[in-house]
Amino acid sequence: MEKRIIVAIDGHSSSGKSSMAKQLAKKHAYLYIDSGAMYRAVALYCLRKGWIRASGLDQAALSAGLKDIKISFCSTGGKLPRICLNGDEVENEIRGMEVSGVVSLVSAVPEVRSYLVDIQRSLAKDKGVVMDGRDIGTAVFPEAELKIFLTADASVRAKRRYLELKDKGMDASYEEILHNIEMRDKMDLNRKASPLRKADDAIELDNGQMSPEEQDAWLETRFNEAVYGNNRN
Numbered sequence: 226m227e228k229r230i231i232v233a234i235d236g237h238s239s240s241g242k243s244s245m246a247k248q249l250a251k252k253h254a255y256l257y258i259d260s261g262a263m264y265r266a267v268a269l270y271c272l273r274k275g276w277i278r279a280s281g282l283d284q285a286a287l288s289a290g291l292k293d294i295k296i297s298f299c300s301t302g303g304k305l306p307r308i309c310l311n312g313d314e315v316e317n318e319i320r321g322m323e324v325s326g327v328v329s330l331v332s333a334v335p336e337v338r339s340y341l342v343d344i345q346r347s348l349a350k351d352k353g354v355v356m357d358g359r360d361i362g363t364a365v366f367p368e369a370e371l372k373i374f375l376t377a378d379a380s381v382r383a384k385r386r387y388l389e390l391k392d393k394g395m396d397a398s399y400e401e402i403l404h405n406i407e408m409r410d411k412m413d414l415n416r417k418a419s420p421l422r423k424a425d426d427a428i429e430l431d432n433g434q435m436s437p438e439e440q441d442a443w444l445e446t447r448f449n450e451a452v453y454g455n456n457r458n
């Protein structure tokens with residue numbers, strides 16, 4: 226039987242990690258886990274509870290209330306797993322600008338990170354998983370067989386996100402998205418707990434000028450190298 230591996234895809238906000246991860250998982254019948262969706266779901270819970278105000282996040286309330294937040298993935302109709310918060314699917318709600326604007330505050334809290342990292346590890350116990358995020362190759366699965374670090378210029382990423390949201394019929398302005406992406410880059414790179422950085426053994430890809438087909442071919446080569454060794458391609 227073919228060896229099943231863990232694929233860690235990290236990189237900047239909106240660099241195309243989730244499209245890449247979904248495509249790879251589908252092709253090889255692997256489980257796809259969007260770790261960013263888990264942080265977004267916790268942020269949504271905080272917003273609902275009123276723990277995020279102009280003055281910032283009420284960290285004490287969040288740390289004490291973490292045990293009441295159940296994050297899982299529910300499969301509906303055999304499609305990709307969708308994020309659930311305390312049993313309710315919240316996939317659409319977590320993608321809007323309100324959650325995007327506050328999620329970095331939540332993901333900087335060490336207790337939130339260790340809570341979600343435990344869930345992420347348990348989801349991958351049987352391997353055969355593609356997980357995307359910021360710290361998957363560095364903190365969650367330092368032993369992953371394939372690590373990719375994706376990047377592209379902030380303006381390219383903002384344009385992609387803008388088109389994606391418009392396509393879903395969601396309200397968005399390009400400037401607002403660019404600002405949000407730059408802010409999240411800054412917070413992801415500078416936070417104390419598991420900041421965004423490329424693992425030493427990750428393969429970096431700037432996909433700013435790449436077509437989806439070129440990226441798919443590149444990825445397939447990397448995957449085969451990780452599963453079968455370097456001689457296969």
Ligand code: DC
Nearest residue numbers: 260261264328329332358359360409
């Ligand atoms: O990938 P995304 O934009 O949906 O991620 C949402 C936020 O969660 C983003 O600001 C960074 C944070 N995040 C993180 O800190 N660690 C991860 N493994 C995934 C996401």
